[in-house]
Amino acid sequence: MTITMKKLIAGNWKMNGSLAANEALLKGLATGMPAPPRCAVAVCVPAPYLGQFRALANALPGLSAVDLGAQDVSSQVAGAFTGEVSASMLKDFGCRYVIVGHSERRQYHAETDAVVAQKAQQALAAGITPIVCVGETLAQREAGQTQAVVKRQLAAVIHANGHCISEIVVAYEPVWAIGTGKTATPDEAQAVHAVLRAQLKAATDQAARVKILYGGSMNAANAAWLLGQPDIDGGLIGGASLKAQDFLTIIAAAFA
Template sequence: MRNLLAGNWKMNGLASSLAEIDMLKELTGSATCDIVVCPPFTLIEKAAEQVRGSHIAIGAQDCHSKPSGAFTSDISASMLCDVGARFVILGHSERRAVYHESNLTVARKAAAAHGAGLTSIICVGETRAERDDGVALDVVRRQLRGSLPATATGCNTALAYEPVWAIGTGLVPTLEQIDEIHQSLRHILVQELGEEGRAVRILYGGSVKSSNAASIFDVADVNGALVGGASLKASDFAEIISAAA
């Protein structure tokens, strides 16, 4: 399957930042993987216009589980589609920790995303304490089973394993630890979705950079990456993409 490289800009980026997307198009024109940039909501429409007809897709960082209603400040999946988004990140550890999103909430959001025609990137990952306590596998298995909606297929769903303790810290699990988690996630995907589960791309995220990307992509069942800070600069992101191409 083709690797998927998704850049999560988080709460970063003004209109001037869109120049990085133009640069990314130039630097990755020969890439053989799928590339997604997820800017803040304010830039999605302009970014989608910018990449129209190119090899880059635009995604969002969250959506609501309802199609419309009295949900001040929220964004529905159909609204995202309306302005050109094709992907949406759901259940990121920051959403789970800061906004107390449950697995059920993530599953409902993913179902809404699928219903609107978006591909969901569902995030799972353990904390440092959970890793130290030896329950990392139990945590990510529980998150996956609880966050995966019945609407999930190999075409409309990707999974991102992001150990919370590795996000923005410079710390990275060993290749053996990544392999263990990804193999377990693949096993559950096949249990839950049958053969469709083999087609779901499992990304790794958490302090991915050009110096470690190639070795991470060599791990079985690592089908790309969800990249945070390193995706803000086109030159940095392009180096990671080249390692996956």
């Protein structure tokens, strides 16, 4: 049986924003959001602004279909971990999604595959959907290691969460295409997505339920091109999610 899923467009604001800028951005999204959107939509905001999103979502009807996401979660349940944010805390703010294993976390905070798997485990235990990021560097791509790298990264999460692996979202984000203006061609992106889909099929008979997003500099100009591929189920959007009209254009492309 073929499962038809709504695509998912998730914005990742990264370490950007202010109370004033966020309000203007969210009001712009609320004004232009289709009612209802024919794809799932989320924004993953910096932790200090989770409460602001909730307040504005209650005040702006146009945001009612936009889910809230966080950008990271602790691998621990609670305790003496200063500066960490637990999955239960994110749940208190109504987070539906949380990004784990983003390349910037792996690079700048030395997060290992095992730590990423633990973070996904914490999110799932709290009823939050982890957006598990995988991707290769330019050096790894040029060395022909793309498949080995992304399969290793995803395997760690499957091993730790095999019983509920169909509840995750996967985001393929080639590191060489993040914030660089470079983008994998649709064929290049689709080839890696197909590898990830096959890996998920080997792990669960519910693999068709797992959305696989593309996260390498998707923008308003190339979104329709990328989203037309059979195994690309949406996008994890960085810079373009900070501009209301660009983000709305990508949302529109997700069901064009």
